[in-house]
Amino acid sequence: MSLISRGFQRRREVEASPDRVPPGQYVTNDFPVLSAGPTPRISAEEWRFRVTSERGEETTWTWEEFSALPAEAVKVDIHCVTKWSKLDTDWRGVSVDTILKGVGSSAAFATAHSYGGYTTNLPVVDLTGGKAWIAFQYGGQPLAPEHGGPARLLVPHLYFWKSAKWIHRLELRDSDRPGFWESLGYHGYGDPWKEQRYAGD
Amino acid sequence: MERTALRGRLTWLEAEVVQLVQETARVKTIVFRVPGWTGHLPGQHVDIRLTAEDGYQAQRSYSIANANNNEHVALTVEAVENGEVSPYLVDELVAGDRIELRGPIGGYFVWEPSLGGPLQLIAGGSGLVPLMAMIRSQMSYASPVRTNLVASARSWEELIYRDELEKLSRERDDFDVVYTLTRSQPHGWNGYGRRIDKDLLAASTFAVEEAPLIFVCGPTGFVETAAAIMLELGHQPGGIKTERFGPSGG
Ligand SMILES: Cc1cc2nc3c(=O)[nH]c(=O)nc-3n(C[C@H](O)[C@H](O)[C@H](O)COP(=O)(O)OP(=O)(O)OC[C@H]3O[C@@H](n4cnc5c(N)ncnc54)[C@H](O)[C@@H]3O)c2cc1C
Numbered sequence: 001m002s003l004i005s006r007g008f009q010r011r012r013e014v015e016a017s018p019d020r021v022p023p024g025q026y027v028t029n030d031f032p033v034l035s036a037g038p039t040p041r042i043s044a045e046e047w048r049f050r051v052t053s054e055r056g057e058e059t060t061w062t063w064e065e066f067s068a069l070p071a072e073a074v075k076v077d078i079h080c081v082t083k084w085s086k087l088d089t090d091w092r093g094v095s096v097d098t099i100l101k102g103v104g105s106s107a108a109f110a111t112a113h114s115y116g117g118y119t120t121n122l123p124v125v126d127l128t129g130g131k132a133w134i135a136f137q138y139g140g141q142p143l144a145p146e147h148g149g150p151a152r153l154l155v156p157h158l159y160f161w162k163s164a165k166w167i168h169r170l171e172l173r174d175s176d177r178p179g180f181w182e183s184l185g186y187h188g189y190g191d192p193w194k195e196q197r198y199a200g201d
Numbered sequence: 202m203e204r205t206a207l208r209g210r211l212t213w214l215e216a217e218v219v220q221l222v223q224e225t226a227r228v229k230t231i232v233f234r235v236p237g238w239t240g241h242l243p244g245q246h247v248d249i250r251l252t253a254e255d256g257y258q259a260q261r262s263y264s265i266a267n268a269n270n271n272e273h274v275a276l277t278v279e280a281v282e283n284g285e286v287s288p289y290l291v292d293e294l295v296a297g298d299r300i301e302l303r304g305p306i307g308g309y310f311v312w313e314p315s316l317g318g319p320l321q322l323i324a325g326g327s328g329l330v331p332l333m334a335m336i337r338s339q340m341s342y343a344s345p346v347r348t349n350l351v352a353s354a355r356s357w358e359e360l361i362y363r364d365e366l367e368k369l370s371r372e373r374d375d376f377d378v379v380y381t382l383t384r385s386q387p388h389g390w391n392g393y394g395r396r397i398d399k400d401l402l403a404a405s406t407f408a409v410e411e412a413p414l415i416f417v418c419g420p421t422g423f424v425e426t427a428a429a430i431m432l433e434l435g436h437q438p439g440g441i442k443t444e445r446f447g448p449s450g451g
Contacts, residue, residue, distance in 0.1 A: 002258065003215060003301050005251040007293050010259075011285040024250075024260045026285070033421045036309050038428035038441050083260055116438060146425055184308035185211075197248075198306065200210035 020077055021085055022192035028084040033146045036180070040116040040145070040166050047150050049134065050169040051099060054107040063150065066134075069094045074133055076156035078163070079192040090140065093133030093154055099170070100128065107172035111179060112153050112164040120164050120179035121188070122155065124172065131157060134167060159190040159197070213250060213301045214238065216274065218294050224361040228327065229291045230266060230277045235302065238272045241265050243334035244311035244416070244444075247274060247304030251286060261286045264331035264418075264444075265305065268338035274302070277361060279327045310444045312339065316414055318346025321407045323397070323427045325353045325419025328446055332418055333362055340369065340376065349377045349413075351405050353397055353423065355384040379405040397423070402430050409435040418444040 012026060021027055044063040051059045061069075074091045111121050126132065135154040136143055143149030148165025155162045161181050182188050187196040195201055216233035224230055246264045267275035280291035294300070312320065312335045320339070322332040329352055339345045354360035360380065370378045381393035381401060393401055407413035415436060417427045424445045431441050 002213075002250065002252040003299055004254060005289070005300055006298060008251045008253050008259075008289050010253055010255075010257040011283070012259075024258070026259065033425070033445050035443060035445070037443055038432050038438050039425060040438070082262055146421075180309075185306065198211045 020087060022079055023195045024197075025079055025083055025085040025192065028086055030084075031086060031089075031147065032080065032082070032084055034080065034082060034161075035146070035165065036118065037116060040114075042115050042145075042150055042166065044150060049151065049167065051103050051172065052169065053103055053105040053172050054174050055105075057104070059103055066094065066136075066151070069098055071136075072133075074135070074154065074156075076154070078156050078160050080160040081186065081190070081197050085192075090138070091133065091135040091154055092137035092140075093135030093151075095130060096127045096132040096134065096153075096170075097130065099134060103172070105172045107174055109173045109176045111171045111173060111177060112162075112167055113169040113171060114164045115166040115168045118164060118166070118180050120153075120162050121177055121182055122158070122162055123176075123189075126155060126158065127170075131155065157191075159187075159192050161186065162190055211303045211306070212237075213303050215299050216249075216302045218296050218298045218300075219273075221294065221296065224277060225359050227280045227291065228277060228359075228361055229280075230275055231290060231294060232267070232273060232275045233300075233302070234272050235274050236272055238274060240269045241274070241305035242308075242311040242313055243268060243338040244331045245305035245307045245334075246331065247276070247302045248306060249276075249286070249290075250301040250303075251289065252301070259286050262306070265334055266330045266337075267334060268341060274304075277327065277330045277333075310416065310418070310442050312414065312416065314339070314342060318348065319407050319411055319413045320346050320348040321413035321415045322348065322350040323402070323406070323415070323417045323419075323431075324350065325397075325423030325427070326355070326359075326446075327361065328417075328419030328423065328444070329361055330418075331444060332416055333365075335416065336369070336376070340373065345375055347375045347407075349379070349405070349407055351379045351381070351397070351402065353381045353383060353419070356382055357387045357390075397427055397430070399430050399433060402427065403434055406431070406434075412440065415441045416444075417441065419446060421445045 049061045079085045132155040136151040153164040216235040220232035222230040263276040266277045278290045280288045386394045
């Protein structure tokens with residue numbers, strides 16, 4: 001039972017059907033920015049993307065090589081742990097399935113590493129099966145640095161801190177290891193529909 | 202998950218309004234007594250939850266404004282026009298009312314004594330709130346670290362905590378504050394009167410050689426600008442911690 005707040009009323013219009021807005025979230029039309037530090041600026045020339053397997057094998061893509069991979073348009077709803085949700089966002093990215101095709105791995109866990117030192121952990125099953133992308137366009141434009149450009153991870157079914165901006169490396173691992181926010185009291189998995197915001201939720 | 206069990210849950214607590222302070226025309230500090238509060242570090246925030254008669258709920262995050270003080274949690278809230286939650290908090294709540302909150306949340310944008318100093322704080326608008334918690338905490342220590350605050354506000358009238366900041370800067374030689382008033386300045390104002398830029402921050406902040414810990418908080422545009430300038434001035438990215446408030450970002 002929740003405490004009733006005397007005199008409090010809904011003031012926001014119901015912008016969307018409730019089945020698209022997870023508990024505790026509200027719909028925004030802005031695109032808020034959340035990062036723990038300054039925005040890294042990485043040029044296409046210096047950009048590299050790596051996958052390292054649980055056996056230490058490494059696959060690297062330059063921007064040119066990455067751009068040559070088959071990409072797809074993605075329209076998804078995104079949910080930030082700071083309470084905003086944004087519906088029908090338009091991205092273009094390379095499916096993580098495509099990325100992992102040539103990588104021999106049976107790892108169950110992954111840590112995404114970003115330029116600037118950010119990390120976040122995810123089960124590999126949440127990255128595969130058409131559920132995650134390395135996105136490089138937003139709204140038809142190259143992804144802006146403050147939103148994670150040149151390229152960010154996009155895992156829309158989890159809270160947005162899992163969609164690591166400025167992604168640099170995907171580390172495939174046999175064991176799970178908490179990332180940046182996950183070590184600071186945020187939930188290890190982060191399912192917005194179960195409202196898994198903080199450790200213990 | 203194992204870690205989950207170790208940390209325990211952040212449960213919703215009942216918070217009773219014990220004091221309201223009018224900071225500016227549209228900003229109030231609301232002091233709650235929260236039985237069961239386990240304490241916090243400066244820089245952390247809480248989530249609050251409001252529930253309407255019909256069961257509708259809204260949650261928002263607010264930074265904690267006070268130093269750790271038993272069961273007391275102070276929030277400073279700016280009533281955003283047409284906002285759902287902030288005008289309720291600022292205009293409706295009276296002493297004795299109760300709402301739900303949980304926390305403390307956030308373990309990165311925090312300052313603790315073990316981190317040392319000097320402390321360079323850069324605030325835009327209500328981004329001053331978590332930085333004020335840092336100032337208040339560490340001014341109460343036996344050996345506070347040298348602290349410099351750059352505070353940007355639209356006008357003198359809209360600057361929160363100004364009496365307290367004035368008093369601290371008069372009375373303490375380990376605390377300095379530089380104001381910039383971006384929209385209007387009082388008659389005879391001899392401080393800055395423009396948005397932060399490289400010259401302003403170069404002249405008003407600790408030099409790179411002092412290796413300050415830098416905390417920047419405010420609207421997204423402000424934080425992006427300030428953090429980028431501090432990098433340009435030569436500070437290390439790892440030494441700059443940022444918190445971006447509000448949706449006014451792009
Ligand atoms: C970690 C964190 C800490 C925060 N700490 C504080 C704090 O200490 N003090 C504080 O006052 N706020 C703080 N905020 C912002 C706060 O959580 C709310 O977003 C804010 O109070 C607006 O909520 P609302 O329900 O009134 O407005 P909403 O109903 O959510 O929005 C109504 C309208 O106002 C606009 N709007 C919403 N928020 C802002 C804003 N911040 N600036 C300008 N326009 C806005 C929206 O775009 C919308 O058009 C913090 C946010 C975060 C993520």
